[in-house]
Amino acid sequence: MAGAGGGSNDVQWCFSQVKGAIDDDVAEADIISTVEFNHSGELLATGDKGGRVVIFQQEIENKSQPQCRSEYNVYSTFQSHEPEFDYLKSLEIEEKINKIRWLPQKNAAQFLLSTNDKTIKLWKISERDKRPEGYNLKEEDGRYIDPNTVTALRLSRNEYCTHQQKSEDGAGPADKNKEGQFDKIQVPVFRPMDLMVEASPRRVFANAHTYHINSISINSDHETYLSADDLRINLWHQEITDRSFNIVDIKPANMEELTEVITAAEFHPHQCNTFVYSSSKGTIRLCDMRASALCDTHSKLFEEPEDPSNRSFFSEIISSISDVKFSHNGRYMMTRDYLSVKIWDLNMESRPVETYQVHEYLRSKLCSLYENDCIFDKFECCWNGNDSVVMTGSYHNFFRMFDRGQRRDVTLEASREGSKPQQVLKPRKVCADGKRKKDEISVDSLDFNKKILHTAWHPQDNVIAVATTNNLYIFQDKVN
Amino acid sequence: MSKQEKMELDLVIPSTLVQSDGHLRRSNSAPMINGLSDNSQVFHREILRSRRNSTTVVNRPNMVPSSPIRVPSTRLHQIKREEGVDVMNRETAHEREVQAAMQMSQSWEESLSLGVWPILGHQSLKNRIRGTAVSDNDFEKSASSSPKRIDFVPVSPAPSPTRGIGKKQCFSPSLQILVSSNGLSPSPIPSPTRRFSRRSQSPINCIRPSILGPIKRKGEMMEMESQPKRLFHGTTTMLSSDLPTPQQLTDFNSCLCPPDVLDGSLSSVGSSTGSPAKMEGVSECPSSSNSPFTPLHDHSPK
Numbered sequence: 132m133a134g135a136g137g138g139s140n141d142v143q144w145c146f147s148q149v150k151g152a153i154d155d156d157v158a159e160a161d162i163i164s165t166v167e168f169n170h171s172g173e174l175l176a177t178g179d180k181g182g183r184v185v186i187f188q189q190e191i192e193n194k195s196q197p198q199c200r201s202e203y204n205v206y207s208t209f210q211s212h213e214p215e216f217d218y219l220k221s222l223e224i225e226e227k228i229n230k231i232r233w234l235p236q237k238n239a240a241q242f243l244l245s246t247n248d249k250t251i252k253l254w255k256i257s258e259r260d261k262r263p264e265g266y267n268l269k270e271e272d273g274r275y276i277d278p279n280t281v282t283a284l285r286l287s288r289n290e291y292c293t294h295q296q297k298s299e300d301g302a303g304p305a306d307k308n309k310e311g312q313f314d315k316i317q318v319p320v321f322r323p324m325d326l327m328v329e330a331s332p333r334r335v336f337a338n339a340h341t342y343h344i345n346s347i348s349i350n351s352d353h354e355t356y357l358s359a360d361d362l363r364i365n366l367w368h369q370e371i372t373d374r375s376f377n378i379v380d381i382k383p384a385n386m387e388e389l390t391e392v393i394t395a396a397e398f399h400p401h402q403c404n405t406f407v408y409s410s411s412k413g414t415i416r417l418c419d420m421r422a423s424a425l426c427d428t429h430s431k432l433f434e435e436p437e438d439p440s441n442r443s444f445f446s447e448i449i450s451s452i453s454d455v456k457f458s459h460n461g462r463y464m465m466t467r468d469y470l471s472v473k474i475w476d477l478n479m480e481s482r483p484v485e486t487y488q489v490h491e492y493l494r495s496k497l498c499s500l501y502e503n504d505c506i507f508d509k510f511e512c513c514w515n516g517n518d519s520v521v522m523t524g525s526y527h528n529f530f531r532m533f534d535r536g537q538r539r540d541v542t543l544e545a546s547r548e549g550s551k552p553q554q555v556l557k558p559r560k561v562c563a564d565g566k567r568k569k570d571e572i573s574v575d576s577l578d579f580n581k582k583i584l585h586t587a588w589h590p591q592d593n594v595i596a597v598a599t600t601n602n603l604y605i606f607q608d609k610v611n
Numbered sequence: 612m613s614k615q616e617k618m619e620l621d622l623v624i625p626s627t628l629v630q631s632d633g634h635l636r637r638s639n640s641a642p643m644i645n646g647l648s649d650n651s652q653v654f655h656r657e658i659l660r661s662r663r664n665s666t667t668v669v670n671r672p673n674m675v676p677s678s679p680i681r682v683p684s685t686r687l688h689q690i691k692r693e694e695g696v697d698v699m700n701r702e703t704a705h706e707r708e709v710q711a712a713m714q715m716s717q718s719w720e721e722s723l724s725l726g727v728w729p730i731l732g733h734q735s736l737k738n739r740i741r742g743t744a745v746s747d748n749d750f751e752k753s754a755s756s757s758p759k760r761i762d763f764v765p766v767s768p769a770p771s772p773t774r775g776i777g778k779k780q781c782f783s784p785s786l787q788i789l790v791s792s793n794g795l796s797p798s799p800i801p802s803p804t805r806r807f808s809r810r811s812q813s814p815i816n817c818i819r820p821s822i823l824g825p826i827k828r829k830g831e832m833m834e835m836e837s838q839p840k841r842l843f844h845g846t847t848t849m850l851s852s853d854l855p856t857p858q859q860l861t862d863f864n865s866c867l868c869p870p871d872v873l874d875g876s877l878s879s880v881g882s883s884t885g886s887p888a889k890m891e892g893v894s895e896c897p898s899s900s901n902s903p904f905t906p907l908h909d910h911s912p913k
Contacts (some may be wrong), residue, residue, distance in 0.1 A: 150823040161821070183821045188784070205787060208821050209780035220693070259781075327790060331779040342690060361686055386694045392687050411687055448685065507685065603823055 142593055143609040144543060145555045148202055150187070151602035153547065163598040165585055169233035169241065172589040175203055175596055176243060177603055178228025182212040184245055184330075186256065203605055207256055209330035212247040224249050230347050232356070234369075242333070244356065248343040251358055253334035253369065259327045263319040283315045339365050339375045346396045352403040359396035359408060362389075366420075378426045379408060379418065394509075395455045402461070409466060413450030417477065433475050435482045445497045445506065453509035458518040459590075465521055467512040470494060472523050472533065487533040487540065490525050492563035492574045505579050513588045524583030527572065528599050529559060545583060545597045545604040555609060 152161065160181025167176050175187040188206035215224040226247055234242040240257035270276055342361035349356040357378070358365050364379035379396075383389055391412040399405035404420045416429035437446065449469035457464045463484070466473050470491060473483035489510075493500060500506040505526075512523040524530045525542070533540045542559045549556055562571045585598040593608035781792045 161823075163823070177823060179821060179823070181821070185821045185823045204784065205782075205823070206784050207782045208789070208823075209782065325783055325785055327781050327783050327792075329779050329781045329792065343686075361690055386691055389687060389691060392690065394686075411685065451685070504684070 143555050144593075144595075144606045145553050145609050146550050146604070147552075147594075147607045148605040149547070149550055149602055150605075157601045161601040163585060163601060163603060164227050164229065165231050166587040166596050166598045166603065167231045167233060167243075168587050168589055168596070169243075170235050170590060172591055172594070174206065174233070174241060175587070175605075176231045176233065177596075177598065178211065178231050178245060179601075180225075180227040182210055182214070182226030182228060182247065184209055184211045184228060184231065184243075184254070186328075207328040207330055209254070211245045211252060211254065211332075212250065215249070229344060232347050232349050234349060235353060237353075244347055244349065246344050246347050246358065249337065249340055251336040251344065251347060251367075252332050253336075254330055255333045256328060256330050259329055260323060260325075261321040262324045264322045265317050265319040267317040281316055285315045285317050334369070334372050336367055336372050336375070339367075345394060348397040348406065350398045350403050351401055355403075357396060357398060357406060359393050361392040364393065364396055364406075364408060364426075376424070378420065378424070380425065380427060394452050397455055397457055397464075400457050400459060400461045407455055407457075407464060409452035409455040411451040412447065413452055413468060415452065415455060415464070415466060415475070431477070431480050433480045433483075435473070441494075443497065445501060448501070448506055449497065454511040456512055456514060458514050459516065460518055463518065465512055465514065467510050467523055469506060469508075469510075472512055472521060474521070474535070485535060487521070487531075489523055489531055490561070492561055493526075495563075496574065500579070503579060505582075508582055509584060510582075511585050513586055515588045515593070516591045522586050522588060522595065524586055524597070526579050526582050527561075527577045528581040528583055529561075530583045530586060530597055543606075545599055545602075545606075550604075553609070556606065 151163075152158075160179060160183075162180040163177050164180055165176075165178040168174070169176070173189045175189075177185050177187075179185075184207075185205060186207040187203035189203050190201045211228060212226040214226045216222075217224055224247065228245050228247060230244075230246050232244045234244065234253075236242075240255050243254050243256070245252055245254060268275055336358070340358065340360040340363065342363070344358050344360045346359040347356060348359075354370075355366055355368050358367065358375075359379075362380065362382040363377055365375040366378045367375045379393070381391070381393065391410040391414075394409050394411055396406060396408035399407075405417060406420070407415050407417045409415045413434065415433040417431040417433070418426035419430045420426060422428070422430060437450070452466045452468050454467040455464060462477060464475050464477060466475065466483075467489075470493060471489055472487045474485040474487075476484045497506060510524050512521060514521055519536050520532055520534050522530060522532045528545045529542050530545065531540060531542050542561070543556045544559050557570075560568075560571045561577065562568065562573055565573075567573050581599060583597055583599055587596045589595065595606050597604045597606065779792050781790050782788075783790045
């Protein structure tokens with residue numbers, strides 16, 4: 132259960148569910164662009180390129196079948212963003228959902244922030260399972276009754292009447308007076324109805340970013356959040372939509388001097404004044420908002436000196452950090468660049484404390500990966516609930532887990548072939564050299580169109596959500 | 612930020628030459644455009660292509676860069692490119708506006724000197740003209756300075772509050788379809804008056820079903836297998852064979868309309884005024900004044 136089997140080799144991962152179309156012909160709008168569990172793990176949200184958000188809910192565990200853990204079923208779906216057009220620059224603004232972040236739950240409703248390139252929206256997801264019934268505002272012919280004729284308000288406890296149920300002789304509750312006019316209004320009562328999940332946009336935070344928003348992060352103060360685009364980071368209050376504070380601006384006066392862009396940003400999970408942002412040059416800057424209003428000057432700069440033996444033309448491109456995530460305990464942060472995952476201790480800026488190679492066999496293939504643009508893929512990474520294991524995606528629908536304590540790693544595959552219920556996932560291996568063993572895959576036969584960019588780990592349990600191009604796989608550890 | 616851009620405009624000599632192949636070209640290249648080719652010395656010749664992963668599609672057919680050398684298609688270079696081109700765009704727009712304003716001031720000058728407006732005989736027009744231009748000279752001055760005061764279109768247009776996305780979107784987990792906010796399935800008859808014309812080329816005009824969600828799959832543990840133990844009070848006629856396709860969704864106002872208004876008004880209005888007005892009856896329900904969009908003010912982060 133939670134965290135006890137944190138080791139990736141102690142845990143046997145097995146298939147639970149897969150969502151999405153089976154056919155290989157992928158519609159562009161169905162490409163999954165973000166996956167996020169909420170704080171309790173009960174809800175799982177996905178965003179896609181068509182601007183839609185689908186939320187899955189974990190059903191209450193089925194006591195009669197202890198083997199299979201509870202499943203995620205569709206709870207709500209809504210259109211979050213629509214394509215827009217920037218007339219000034221003649222550019223389309225894609226509706227692709229770049230990030231979804233859940234707000235901590237404060238009442239019965241759930242709130243999440245979803246963002247595309249330009250606009251952030253706060254959505255309220257609430258349930259409705261009752262509706263008012265028993266209106267008798269109309270006469271038989273469908274016209275509304277004349278309010279001037281109404282003389283009384285009738286409360287009915289157990290039953291409601293429509294105008295058809297009036298008894299003509301007045302024996303039952305009658306709404307009509309002697310002239311045959313309705314003069315009593317029935318107070319409607321709430322009746323249970325089929326559960327309906329409503330999604331309504333509560334706030335729209337727009338017009339604050341000239342460049343493309345790549346990250347949003349909710350502060351631990353439960354009041355503010357940040358949004359980061361390529362050159363600027365803005366601080367918002369969740370209630371205020373018409374203004375935001377700019378806290379980081381790396382745009383130079385002369386655009387010719389621009390050398391790096393912001394690739395990701397995140398607030399510290401516990402310290403509401405601290406946030407980090409990563410750059411395309413492989414550096415991470417930690418900023419303290421107490422130091423100054425504009426945090427252009429970093430408080431800490433995390434940068435690993437480059438290994439001169441590995442230097443190549445592509446060094447700068449593959450050092451670009453695509454994702455940065457704080458650990459749950461707030462002591463470490465993890466960064467993902469093209470070939471590796473690095474774990475940094477926040478107290479040590481000079482180098483990471485741990486480095487894991489995700490797919491080192493690609494280092495010799497960088498040239499062809501540059502040709503097909505794969506070198507620019509932005510992989511995400513995630514921690515498990517107790518920060519003992521980290522996970523990230525790779526190509527050929529492989530994803531990798533690294534157990535920090537046991538110094539072990541495993542490669543698993545999200546595919547339809549391994550999709551029988553409760554089927555245990557078999558570890559996969561890629562062989563870099565020519566001597567290919569049985570069940571191994573050679574580097575040249577990897578499918579670079581099948582990539583896992585987005586993964587998420589349940590905050591407490593060993594349940595993971597892995598997104599291939601247009602399918603969402605849910606795996607859990609084997610429950611014995 | 613706008614100040615800086617104006618300075619950039621002043622520095623660059625705004626003369627352009629049209630090449631024989633029809634591409635606009637600067638007579639003296641701005642430094643930033645030259646700078647783009649610094650990193651491209653090692654690349655073989657290739658036409659610049661926009662990144663597959665790029666999140667905006669640069670859609671200007673006349674903006675093929677003059678240099679055929681391939682530039683690394685990172686976000687960094689994309690921004691540099693866009694900023695450079697923007698300067699050219701703004702410059703072109705600025706020239707156009709200056710010319711238009713000069714034409715305007717010329718035509719006004721002519722009409723004022725010829726004494727045209729007394730002929731118009733429109734009292735309010737005269738008063739308006741008198742109010743804005745004390746004398747001919749003053750008007751000329753204001754006309755020549757007007758290009759600087761022309762307002763640009765806001766960067767990202769605020770979404771129209773009449774769009775369906777502004778309203779609540781309701782989903783029924785047990786039925787696995789989108790429903791109207793009063794609990795009934797949407798009417799299977801689409802109303803032509805409620806379609807929103809879209810400016811972009813996206814074919815959607817309302818929510819299409821996500822492939823992750825409520826679509827039946829063979830051989831997969833389906834959400835619908837376990838029957839929900841919840842009461843259902845909807846009208847069964849709505850649920851039968853005509854489950855509407857998502858394109859037929861109309862937006863129903865939330866919470867203020869009693870459920871049988873839908874049926875009642877549809878039939879009554881429809882019988883008297885014909886089908887296109889069917890949805891008008893629904894829309895007469897007082898729209899939720901709690902619009903989710905607070906007034907948006909354009910502001911720049913600086």
